[in-house]
Amino acid sequence: MQDVKDTSDTRGATTPADGQKTQEAGPAKPPPPNPGPARQQAMPYGIVGQRLEQVTRRVPVDEPPPLPENAKLKSIGKPVSRLDGIEKVTGRARYTFDVQLPGMLWGQRVLAPLPHARIKSIDTSAAERYPGVRAVHVMERLLSTAKLRDPKAEQGNRYPTVRYAGQPIAGVAADSPRAAEAAARLIKVEYEPLPHVTDLEEAMKENAPRVFPGPTEQPSTAGGGGAPPGLPQKGNVRGPDSKPLGMGPRGDVQRGFAESDVVIDVEYRTQVQTHVPMEPHGLVADWRDEGLTLYASTQYMGSVRDEAAEYFDLPKSKVRVICDYTGGGFGAKYGIGNFGLLAIHLSRKARAPVRMVLDRREEHVSGGNRPNSIQRLKLGAKKDGSLVAIQLKAWGSGGVAGGAGVGFCHSTLYECPNVQMEQYDVFTNAGPCAAFRAPGQVQGIFGLEQSIDELAERIGMDPLALRNKIDVSRTDDAVARAHERRVGAEKFGWSKRRPAGSDKGPIKRGVGFAQSQWLYLVHRNTGCEVRVLGDGSVEAFSGTQDIGTGTRTILAQVVAEELGLRPEDIGAHVGDSRYPPGPASGGSRVTSSLTPAARNAAYRCARDLASRLAPVFQASADDIVFADGKVMVKGKASSAMPFRDAVKKAGFNEIAHRAERRDDYEGYMAVTPEMGISRHGIGGVQFAEVAVDTETGIVKVERVLAVHDCGRPINPKLTESQIYGGVIQGVSYALYEERHLDAGSGHQLNANVDQYKIVGSRETPSIEVILLEQLGAQSSTDARGVAEPANVATAAAVANAFYNATGKRIRTLPMTPANVLAALRA
Amino acid sequence: MQSFEWVDAESVEQAVTLLGESKDGRPVVAKAGGMDLLDLMKGGVLSPHRVVNLKGIKGLDGVRFDARQGLELGALVTLSRISREPEVRNRFVALSEAAEHAATPQVRNAATIGGNLLQRPRCWYFRNEHFHQAGGDDLARVRDGQNQYHAIFDNQRTAMVHASTPATALLAYGASVELVGPGGKTRTVPVSELLLPPDMKRPRDTVLAPNELLTRVRIPAPAAGTRAAYHKQGERESYDWPLCDVAVVLQLDGRVVRQAAIAMGWVAPTPRRATEAEKLLVGRPVDEELARQVAKAAVAGATPLSKNAYKVSILETVVRRTVLAAAKA
Numbered sequence A: 001m002q003d004v005k006d007t008s009d010t011r012g013a014t015t016p017a018d019g020q021k022t023q024e025a026g027p028a029k030p031p032p033p034n035p036g037p038a039r040q041q042a043m044p045y046g047i048v049g050q051r052l053e054q055v056t057r058r059v060p061v062d063e064p065p066p067l068p069e070n071a072k073l074k075s076i077g078k079p080v081s082r083l084d085g086i087e088k089v090t091g092r093a094r095y096t097f098d099v100q101l102p103g104m105l106w107g108q109r110v111l112a113p114l115p116h117a118r119i120k121s122i123d124t125s126a127a128e129r130y131p132g133v134r135a136v137h138v139m140e141r142l143l144s145t146a147k148l149r150d151p152k153a154e155q156g157n158r159y160p161t162v163r164y165a166g167q168p169i170a171g172v173a174a175d176s177p178r179a180a181e182a183a184a185r186l187i188k189v190e191y192e193p194l195p196h197v198t199d200l201e202e203a204m205k206e207n208a209p210r211v212f213p214g215p216t217e218q219p220s221t222a223g224g225g226g227a228p229p230g231l232p233q234k235g236n237v238r239g240p241d242s243k244p245l246g247m248g249p250r251g252d253v254q255r256g257f258a259e260s261d262v263v264i265d266v267e268y269r270t271q272v273q274t275h276v277p278m279e280p281h282g283l284v285a286d287w288r289d290e291g292l293t294l295y296a297s298t299q300y301m302g303s304v305r306d307e308a309a310e311y312f313d314l315p316k317s318k319v320r321v322i323c324d325y326t327g328g329g330f331g332a333k334y335g336i337g338n339f340g341l342l343a344i345h346l347s348r349k350a351r352a353p354v355r356m357v358l359d360r361r362e363e364h365v366s367g368g369n370r371p372n373s374i375q376r377l378k379l380g381a382k383k384d385g386s387l388v389a390i391q392l393k394a395w396g397s398g399g400v401a402g403g404a405g406v407g408f409c410h411s412t413l414y415e416c417p418n419v420q421m422e423q424y425d426v427f428t429n430a431g432p433c434a435a436f437r438a439p440g441q442v443q444g445i446f447g448l449e450q451s452i453d454e455l456a457e458r459i460g461m462d463p464l465a466l467r468n469k470i471d472v473s474r475t476d477d478a479v480a481r482a483h484e485r486r487v488g489a490e491k492f493g494w495s496k497r498r499p500a501g502s503d504k505g506p507i508k509r510g511v512g513f514a515q516s517q518w519l520y521l522v523h524r525n526t527g528c529e530v531r532v533l534g535d536g537s538v539e540a541f542s543g544t545q546d547i548g549t550g551t552r553t554i555l556a557q558v559v560a561e562e563l564g565l566r567p568e569d570i571g572a573h574v575g576d577s578r579y580p581p582g583p584a585s586g587g588s589r590v591t592s593s594l595t596p597a598a599r600n601a602a603y604r605c606a607r608d609l610a611s612r613l614a615p616v617f618q619a620s621a622d623d624i625v626f627a628d629g630k631v632m633v634k635g636k637a638s639s640a641m642p643f644r645d646a647v648k649k650a651g652f653n654e655i656a657h658r659a660e661r662r663d664d665y666e667g668y669m670a671v672t673p674e675m676g677i678s679r680h681g682i683g684g685v686q687f688a689e690v691a692v693d694t695e696t697g698i699v700k701v702e703r704v705l706a707v708h709d710c711g712r713p714i715n716p717k718l719t720e721s722q723i724y725g726g727v728i729q730g731v732s733y734a735l736y737e738e739r740h741l742d743a744g745s746g747h748q749l750n751a752n753v754d755q756y757k758i759v760g761s762r763e764t765p766s767i768e769v770i771l772l773e774q775l776g777a778q779s780s781t782d783a784r785g786v787a788e789p790a791n792v793a794t795a796a797a798v799a800n801a802f803y804n805a806t807g808k809r810i811r812t813l814p815m816t817p818a819n820v821l822a823a824l825r826a
Numbered sequence B: 001m002q003s004f005e006w007v008d009a010e011s012v013e014q015a016v017t018l019l020g021e022s023k024d025g026r027p028v029v030a031k032a033g034g035m036d037l038l039d040l041m042k043g044g045v046l047s048p049h050r051v052v053n054l055k056g057i058k059g060l061d062g063v064r065f066d067a068r069q070g071l072e073l074g075a076l077v078t079l080s081r082i083s084r085e086p087e088v089r090n091r092f093v094a095l096s097e098a099a100e101h102a103a104t105p106q107v108r109n110a111a112t113i114g115g116n117l118l119q120r121p122r123c124w125y126f127r128n129e130h131f132h133q134a135g136g137d138d139l140a141r142v143r144d145g146q147n148q149y150h151a152i153f154d155n156q157r158t159a160m161v162h163a164s165t166p167a168t169a170l171l172a173y174g175a176s177v178e179l180v181g182p183g184g185k186t187r188t189v190p191v192s193e194l195l196l197p198p199d200m201k202r203p204r205d206t207v208l209a210p211n212e213l214l215t216r217v218r219i220p221a222p223a224a225g226t227r228a229a230y231h232k233q234g235e236r237e238s239y240d241w242p243l244c245d246v247a248v249v250l251q252l253d254g255r256v257v258r259q260a261a262i263a264m265g266w267v268a269p270t271p272r273r274a275t276e277a278e279k280l281l282v283g284r285p286v287d288e289e290l291a292r293q294v295a296k297a298a299v300a301g302a303t304p305l306s307k308n309a310y311k312v313s314i315l316e317t318v319v320r321r322t323v324l325a326a327a328k329a
């Protein structure tokens, strides 16, 4: 095989004598947290209801005192219903899909019918003449794809090479959707077809058609995904990445296996899953002389603004992003995307707003996906269960994008002295992958947690007892999981678990368990402004967006708590990039990042307000308290005055304070410009009960118990809703979802919601949630995240239950009748 | 979707005349519930010049039962009505079950039995505009490609399967349809002859002429001792297309089977009778062992493709279970 020359690698990769590439270390080691004046602060630490200790942390002086546990609070920790629930269910909520501006044009994309081709020519003349057409634009650059390290290989090409069927080539803006569609069909593109490959294993072969003519790079988005820089690439195979997230390898796995009493060496396969948000990707671009306004269905307005500014050479101050509501996002809605690029070009050309929203087919094909995987996982352990060696070799294809790793659990979840990982990206002529609800980790845990179960069985140990022995990292997530295993086992009735394959009839029931592990992330550049107006009304502003998790509601709850008000008294504003910078809605980090900033700002307002009210109450500012919608002097109930009345008496126009999310008090394990990565993770465990019809191969998940931690739950109702969603999406992944590509044409065959199968109401198990309140003493609210953790363990728990039911392992996802019957026959 | 004209037909006669104006490149098509038609139009697979709405035609939405004539359903009767109608539930339970398990509640409220029988295949190559334009060998594409949901019998010329699941029950009941052409010319065609193996290059997969209307569906009155059962096996329960569906109609004398019909959908280009398996049943009482033999016979001769052998064993299971269910009904 001819080696692809790796010439332009400027990122510090080195080539040791043995020809093996080593990659650079992971994210940078961070400086000490929170420079500036600080105080030593005693804070509660631990799991509420279990054991709370006091720890001392260095806390910035202007931050509020620590919050007690939720039971002692009035607004935080309460199951407040979504403040915008009525807007949503009545259809009044305006999603990007619904945005209609005066004079707005309708955008339509022209898509490549071939999976791999050079574009020889494009003739747009007929489209430009079509009645109602106001602008046509041909793409000269392509986003959402890996990039050639050395662009010279394709230098002579006028247009981006087509590398997947459905790749956007051009766009049309017209007065009506129909005119745009008709005109788009008139754009003549002349292609020179190139050989293509869509199958993961085919693409790994030496003589496979090359998706890229040279080595590539794929920077990650704010939502994660992407691939580490500077890795070697042979043909379509890029890697190995041996240090996911900068962790591992360690020890000597060969020696470890030699010392092991038990070795489990198996292969797992997972499928491509597409995101299928209710609202597809979309953008309305409004280019004017005074600036560019973008209405975006996005998980991160900041990334939309930054990319628009970069690609159109605009100052960031001239780009405004608006996102009132996003109809779901699971990691793929970052940046402007190719559709957004087209919308902005077309708006600039037509001098009118242009709406560009993907249809369902494009959403499946080019909107992002969770890559597939082939994972060879080898575990070595002693008879007592202690792990001696873990070796992983994994390949996955994110189509034309990198980022098909299978997570970091192998080196971080369990104690093991010898660990080696090799993760490879394999390029195929298929739509790009994107971060997807715990990217990589969902695939990795599916394999790892089954192998751990298999180990437990081989050494005759209870699967939970084995985890008790090896899940001992002393991070907050490990502490949480230990507790979760205990309370979960009791609630679920784990002790009633029967030996594998106990049922005699064709329908076999069983139970299973798996663990979750995810990162606790903080969006570093997070601000929040709180205003108290002269009439006593209160508003909070954050340039974050609500993708359906209830961000407005938690923002209001935190501010209300400080001012003794009800959440519905607070005007909570998100969805405008002109507000103080808010976190990306990805990496389960909105609540962990936004709520401390909001509390810090509300606290400053409260202190400011107290000093202005001091003369009104003829008391010292320190004695003014806000509670139950009233202001009063500490210990003097008779002084109580309704909040609004009191504020009016103070006689000011407005008090406004902005505050930031400070670093975690203990600091981070690693930082990127946008993110702090804690050494603590987020845990969670799930128990599942399944019924397998061994004659038809139908698997039914009947019951899931999800026991989760998320630091301090700011709103248990919304948190539970996230966990329900995570479990449902996890069942859907385990049992149904799979992208089917036709190898011959490269076209996706099930790019709809009919044949792309998603869990329905009758396939939804009964779900019970137990939520921990865990205080980590890291921020002024101690909130962490849960959206991704809730999705990590489900498929593995279902697979382990499948084994307990049938006595057979299912190592291939999804568990369709075809795969199930094959597994039962194996 | 491309622009088209819309005409509300007021009578069968008028509809037939309008449909007769269909020309190559300017097709005129009938619309009943529109569930399939709209899907095909939105998918770019069908671009009619004119759509003739049948919903306003009077007299095509009746359900009548007569002990001698049997059951008569107007072509516009909806699936949801069929699933609820007492005469159907009581006497033709395999049909009401088939109607109840087709599609989703919303679709069943709009979908008519006539349109249901005349719908086009759900084959994902057929439903993709690209493969209508790409040319090439339609069968080879399926044989070499993603054929997990395709035919496991009679798949030498086409591997697509007819989509209608009520058709499976109608076949087991020996139903026929009434077709009306120009000048009121009426013919009666058994469901077994109505459906043709699907073809991407033809505008329909039935013997219906372009200027004919399907007006009625008829099922002969059941003989005394008739028992029936139906099962649609999908990957999902909430709503899904079947991997296979099976209707069994038995005429019992005590416990002994006098006559048997086993119809199997989604396993061959058109719903298929398991004739050899039916013969095994006649003259014997149904028990587990006989059901097992019958099911085995029903799948004998299957010729699965590269990715759908699993359907054979599922079909075998569903036939066995449905035979037993019918005998116990």
Ligand SMILES: Cc1cc2nc3c(=O)[nH]c(=O)nc-3n(C[C@H](O)[C@H](O)[C@H](O)COP(=O)(O)OP(=O)(O)OC[C@H]3O[C@@H](n4cnc5c(N)ncnc54)[C@H](O)[C@@H]3O)c2cc1C
Pocket (backbone or CB within 6 Å): A754, B029, B030, B031, B032, B033, B034, B035, B036, B037, B038, B054, B075, B101, B102, B103, B104, B107, B110, B111, B112, B113, B114, B115, B116, B117, B118, B119, B120, B163, B164, B165, B166, B212, B213, B214, B215, B239, B240, B241, B242
């Ligand atoms: C989500 C979903 C799930 C589905 N699941 C199932 C299922 O499980 N089982 C199943 O069987 N079907 C299923 N269907 C298909 C659905 O049942 C059919 O599309 C529907 O029954 C068609 O009936 P219609 O009245 O809407 O026909 P239309 O769409 O109006 O017409 C269908 C065809 O028949 C022609 N036509 C209609 N009536 C007449 C007539 N009287 N004379 C002559 N020509 C006529 C039309 O020209 C057209 O070609 C599903 C559909 C959807 C959208």
